[in-house]
Amino acid sequence: MPSHILVVGSLAYDDVRTPYDSRSEVLGGAASYFSLAACLYAPVRLMGVVGDDFRASDLERLRAKGIDLAGVEHAKGKSFRWLGRYDHDLATAETLNTDLGVFGDWEPTVPPAFVDSEFVFLANILPEIQSRMLEQVRSPKAVALDTMNYWIERRRAALADVMTRVDIVTVNEAEARQFCATHNVVKAARQILALGPRAVIVKRAEYGALLLTADRIFWTPAYPLDEVRDPTGAGDAFAGGVLGHLARAGKVDDRTLCRAVLHGTVCASFAVEEFSVDGIERADLEVVERRVHELEALVTA
């Protein structure tokens, strides 16, 4: 029996602008990016909420990949919308507008059919909701959480609390520095590790990712791309590759975590090559494995 992956997070419509191109009303949200990466490895169960305006065709894109949408609530109102802009370096997003819509007062409950999920990803949402999700899943092999500066600034205590109860924390470099008040990323990761998780993964965008466990430090560079079109969702596609590989392997030892980070890095590379979820949607396990080998060759002297 393959392990199941449960993701709780946003389904959204994004307006994305870069100095080179832009897109309006395209499928986005952490749960979309995550699912489309994770489903390459193992069956995915998605918990999210959509408004009246959410296109059936977009849900169909997810369903076509075998993603179980029984946890998607349909609520009265507008779907989550995000308007963001990137500078010429295609690095940090500037949020021009966020409209939470029905996501704003969503109180998710894990459907009975999902409580036996072995691998869980709590995407970037209110830490208290992440915490309540944790209580509803029966006995997962590994729970990972992601977060962002918004919660670090506004819900620090609740966030630190939920970090003590998960297995894997993923956080981007700037936010790790902010959370730990140090520029040194290894020190920051060590501080988060001291809160209790088994592994901390610092996402460093074009510089790859750093994994820290009690016994291991591992760094992979990013997969070198000729063209980055839209960095949106890179971190969620990354988490999808990480949890996907762990679920496929069915274990969470250090070596498997290192290899999972390689898979996450490659899934992120597909996500950023195209606008919206188009890049990761088109990927398959064969091209992912090929890039993983290339990534390993890149660092082998």
Add this chain to the structure above:
Amino acid sequence: MPSHILVVGSLAYDDVRTPYDSRSEVLGGAASYFSLAACLYAPVRLMGVVGDDFRASDLERLRAKGIDLAGVEHAKGKSFRWLGRYDHDLATAETLNTDLGVFGDWEPTVPPAFVDSEFVFLANILPEIQSRMLEQVRSPKAVALDTMNYWIERRRAALADVMTRVDIVTVNEAEARQFCATHNVVKAARQILALGPRAVIVKRAEYGALLLTADRIFWTPAYPLDEVRDPTGAGDAFAGGVLGHLARAGKVDDRTLCRAVLHGTVCASFAVEEFSVDGIERADLEVVERRVHELEALVTA
């Protein structure tokens, strides 16, 4: 017979300030950092110029390491002085003052005893001088050059010309982007490679270094340090480790270049751990090799 390494560059006194500490009138300059790294691997010949104020004890520190100072000119006037400051991230240096002193109108001539040097490092100086150095060395196995934004802005054509005639170009990430007018570092390296060198190495500070040749792309992360005290000279110590390893190996094939980049990265890690040249001066080949192994383990999944 071991290969000899010739370096042409500055010998200086630095005033360095960081938010945590500072030092005045400490030994600096590209040639100092480079030599103290390279001499771990092979005999080093140094070409530089010092003023009346240069302390005999500082020349003695270099001589004590077996560095051949027959190419150091003593001129009337002041030695090169640099006053720089780093922000709390200890990344980019802000130059508060530069006083070139006797370095300003130095016109170096390669001493007859040095013209048979097999490996040559043209540190960051006027591209026209780098070019004239090239003409004076008989038949080197490999010449590497370093440069900086100052020359990219003021001597672009001369710099591009000398790049066509060397084997290895080392350049930091921001300057590679500036020189090639692209944010994509792989593309930038490819553009420089197209000028003619056999290898381009982009130095990425805390993110390591990227090597590009016609057939190979190689990336090593930086050696993860708990404490960076003074980033000054990192790039020159890096070049010292690279040329040192090449000279010790006596060849410049792709595999040797990759391993040389690992050695450069480790030499840089020793340089930045202490103020001035103290860190790299204290290193020996045994601790360097140990860190090279740790660096390889860091990226092995």
